[in-house]
Amino acid sequence: MSLKLYGYWRSSASYRVRIALNLKQLDYEYIPVHLVNNGGEQKSEEYQRLNPSKLVPTFVDDNADITLSQSLAIIEYLDEQYPEHIQLLPKHAQDRARVRMLAQDIACDIQPVTNLRVLNKIKLDHHASDEQVKQWVDYWVTEGFKALSAKIKTRAGKFAYGYQVSLADICIVPQVYNAQRFGVDMSAFPMIQKIYNNCLALEAFQNASPENQSDAT
Ligand SMILES: N[C@@H](CCC(=O)N[C@@H](CS)C(=O)NCC(=O)O)C(=O)O
Numbered sequence: 001m002s003l004k005l006y007g008y009w010r011s012s013a014s015y016r017v018r019i020a021l022n023l024k025q026l027d028y029e030y031i032p033v034h035l036v037n038n039g040g041e042q043k044s045e046e047y048q049r050l051n052p053s054k055l056v057p058t059f060v061d062d063n064a065d066i067t068l069s070q071s072l073a074i075i076e077y078l079d080e081q082y083p084e085h086i087q088l089l090p091k092h093a094q095d096r097a098r099v100r101m102l103a104q105d106i107a108c109d110i111q112p113v114t115n116l117r118v119l120n121k122i123k124l125d126h127h128a129s130d131e132q133v134k135q136w137v138d139y140w141v142t143e144g145f146k147a148l149s150a151k152i153k154t155r156a157g158k159f160a161y162g163y164q165v166s167l168a169d170i171c172i173v174p175q176v177y178n179a180q181r182f183g184v185d186m187s188a189f190p191m192i193q194k195i196y197n198n199c200l201a202l203e204a205f206q207n208a209s210p211e212n213q214s215d216a217t
Helices: 012-023 046-049 071-081 095-105 115-128 130-150 165-182 192-201 203-208
Strands: 004-009 028-033 058-061 066-070
Touching: 004 012, 012 071, 012 203, 028 046, 046 115, 058 071, 066 071, 071 095, 071 165, 095 130, 095 165, 115 130, 130 165, 130 192, 165 192, 192 203
Parallel strands: 004 028
Antiparallel strands: 004 058, 058 066
16 A cells, blocks of 8 residues: 555554544555554664654655655645545635644644653653653643633634634544543533534544554553
């Protein structure tokens, strides 16, 4: 198959790309990279040749001879290279910028500080307990969701930006999944929860969910 996605079932960044591929109705080969087993397969020499960042996802498009990391770059590439079916970013510059802003609120300001390697580092270097790690995640997700809720208030419809699924929803759904996993109280964020529920009514989102991946345990 010409499209390949190296990912991990619970990785929110991999989850984003799976949603985008499904919305675009693109067939792809899913290659699991276990983030915990064997000391973390993302750190293997073989995987580092593909992605020196030691993170998933990595996406390969053999048709275009391109290997990409960074989920947002991958998704924007898919949107431009495969314009059929659905556009994940709006047509007009102002709308597009706002959707990117919402997506980056999650992908740049929430997810990186709650990533596995950050949590491992605070455990190792600062002896944080499991409870303290949970509090850390709760703090950053709550801060981020407060900001996001304020920003989506005026323009959210069925989805984060009006009535069309966009890159913003693609980032919101995996982040909510992750928040639930860490026990974040979502009752404070009804609009985000509603968007999550509306997205999960769509097959593209359901099929991308962690539990539906071949490497889910
Ligand atoms: N900015 C990157 C983030 C990638 C990332 O943080 N991936 C996580 C899983 S969601 C990972 O591979 N973590 C492995 C580790 O922390 O060792 C993207 O959007 O693709």
